[in-house]
Amino acid sequence: MAAPPALAFSTDNCTIGRAMDVLGERWTFVVLREVFNGIRRFDDMRRHTCIPRQVLTNRLAVLVEQGILRRVPYREAGQRERHEYRLTEKGFDLYPVLVAVAAWGDRYLAGPEGPPIEFEHRDCGAAVEVGLRCAAGHELAGSREVQGRPGPGVRPFAEPA
Missing domain, CATH: 1.10.10.10 (Winged helix-like DNA-binding domain superfamily/Winged helix DNA-binding domain)
Structure with missing residues (x-):
């Protein structure tokens, strides 16, 4: 391998x-x-x-x-x-992370009665969902459609001395 x-x-x-x-x-x-x-x-x-x-x-x-x-x-x-x-603003940018953590907890850790809080869109009242979308606007069906690639700040790995 x-x-x-x-x-x-x-x-x-x-x-x-x-x-x-x-x-x-x-x-x-x-x-x-x-x-x-x-x-x-x-x-x-x-x-x-x-x-x-x-x-x-x-x-x-x-x-x-x-x-x-x-x-x-x-x-x-x-x-x-x-x-x-x-x-x-830096703090507000963490809201999607908080919603994602809550969604994960709701899926795997909620009690039998369900999650203690739900997030909704203020304008229409619909549930807010966490999702993945690429820069071209494609909605991804799941995490397996994502892969990492080297970014501009990547550095080569050097074995510790």
């Missing part, structure tokens, strides 16, 4: 690996889910998710540092200034 062509290429600059450095911690998408659902304040997130305080603090700091969320100050009457967390 021939070796997979991908073995010829380095993974040291892999954008999937880089993305997972930012997004791969368990609580990251839980925090993003909350913000996408309009829960933007620290105490509300903590109460709603039971994320440990320090973990939530760290996740929010990383998401702000990476430009996925931005802090917006607010002050309730008689209280000190606090911050809520809003999505940036």
Whole structure:
């Protein structure tokens, strides 16, 4: 059997690996889910998710540092200034990823009563589906119709010394 062509290429600059450095911690998408659902304040997130305080603090700091969320100050009457967390464009670009993760979870992990949330198109109310489409506009029937190819940033693989 021939070796997979991908073995010829380095993974040291892999954008999937880089993305997972930012997004791969368990609580990251839980925090993003909350913000996408309009829960933007620290105490509300903590109460709603039971994320440990320090973990939530760290996740929010990383998401702000990476430009996925931005802090917006607010002050309730008689209280000190606090911050809520809003999505940036970079953050909004993660919504299809969140929907894809939810679809996978719905398919393989939902309880017998079904998924706890469904996504719908605001304009018509139809269910939102995750799909693959090529740049020429062809809808792909499934993942087996996709293959990787070297991109402009590919580097040759070098055996570790």
